[in-house]
Amino acid sequence: MTSRFLLGLFLCTCAAMFFSGPLPARADDAARRCHGTDMLAEMQSTAPDVYKKVMDESRLTANTEAILWKIEKPGIAPSYLMATMHISDPRISRLPAQAKEAIAHSKSVALEVADLSDKAVAAAMAKSQELVAxxxxxxxKTQLSAEEFQKVEHVVAQAGMPAKVAEVLRPWLIxxxxxxxxxxxxxxAAGAKVLDLKVAAEAQKDGLRITGLETIEKQLKALASIPDDQQIAMLKVGLKYADRSDDMMETLVQMYLKREIGAAMPFQLAxxxxAGVPASAFDGFKKTLLLDRNAGMRDAAVPLIEKGNAFIAVGAxxxxxxxxxxxxxxERGYTVTAVE
Structure with a gap:
């Protein structure tokens, strides 16, 4: 599961939208959810000591008790911050009533990325070939075993790309x-929308313009800037769990629903x-994709919050x-309290 587990939590929907592949788009598929096993619950029975360590660390992680937060400061109309998950599972993608109400009273709405259309994602990828390949x-191919690379070729083919391009793709993309x-x-591909896009649709229904705290290009640069050896280490472990992708998604869903997002990183490291990969292999991942981006998102969000009535939705x-x-x-002087 490894790096792909965390990628599912706080990356944009580029993988699902751009690499949808030649799949049959049946209308009834969009109403269904993917089924898998909660691997954290599985860990509780198969490795109780490890599970206890993961959950102990989770409970020590601050600000995991809600997905919707109210931001207040004297003299400024309140704003809201929402934790999203970039998947289409209906248990996640149904927009809560309190969030709908907050959006209806907002003057601005911001997502991680403003435009996640197929066209925008394709354009960003085309302009960033040196980051992709x-x-x-x-x-x-030369950095993986024959068995590992065979799995990579399968993953690439399943995503709708020619298997032969797998040889030159960078590890973060796999x-x-x-x-x-x-x-x-x-x-x-069948039309199901992730929660972020549900937020966007609700805002557009109310006549609000969507702004982005980041660009797709910036996200791609962040991914590519992780040291290559760390990308390879994370990919190697991820490939060991390549047959459990639905289980990974279910684990993410359960963490979100149970407000146990604080378990994500310790579970990842466990x-x-x-699999024999040290925690240090994730240092670049945590700094570049989490800490640095958090600071950048804050800086982009503050001007919106200062104007009042902002609704901001980003990965959990x-x-x-x-x-x-x-x-x-x-730290910037706002009172931020849990709503739901």
């Missing part, structure tokens, strides 16, 4: 593809340790912990 003769199960890709892991958006906004 190796150049200068370097290949992914991990990103692994972050989206075949079932989830089918749901998106699985990596079991960006809110939690001592360096999450809830804590960072409090």
């Amino acid at each position: 190796y150049g200068g003769g370097k290949t992914l 991990s990103m593809l692994l972050a989206t199960s075949d079932c989830e890709r089918k749901q998106v 699985l990596a340790a079991a 892991l960006h809110l939690v912990g001592s360096a999450g958006l809830v804590a960072l906004l409090r």
Whole structure:
């Protein structure tokens, strides 16, 4: 599960939207959800000591008790911050009534990325070829075992790309593809919407313009900037769990529904340790994709909050912990309280 588990929590929906592949888009698929096993619950019975460690660390993680937060400061109309998950499972993607009401009273709505249309994602990928593929003769194939690379080729083919391009794709992109199960890709291809897009649709219904705290290009640069050896280490472990993608998605859903997002990182590291990958392999991942982006999102969100009546929705892991958006906004003098 490893890196793809966390990618599913706080990356944009590029993998599901752009790499949907030649899948049959049946209308009834969109109403279904993918089915899998909660791997955290499984861990409770198969490795209780590890489970206890994961949950102990989760309980020590700040600001995990809600998905909707109210942001207040004297003299400014209140704003809201919502934790999303970038998947289409109907248990997640139904917009809560309190969030709908907050959007209806908002003057501005911001997502991680303003435009996640197929066209926008394709354009960003086309402009970022050096971030997506190796150049200068370097290949992914030479950095993996024959068995591992065979799995990569399968993942690439399942995503609708020619298997032959797998040789030059960068490791982060394969991990990103692994972050989206075949079932989830089918749901998106059939028209199912992730929670972020439900927020956007609700805002547009109210005549509000959507702004982005980041761009797709910035997200791609963040992914590509993780040291290559760490990308390879995370990918190697992820490939070991390539046949459990639906289980990964179910684990994410259950963490979100149970307000146990604080378990995500310790659970990730526990699985990596079991596969022989040290926690240090995730240092670049945590700094670049979480800590640095949290600070950037805060800086982009503050001007909107200062104008009052803003609604901001970003991936759940960006809110939690001592360096999450809830804590960072409090450091800026805002009162941030749990709503739901």
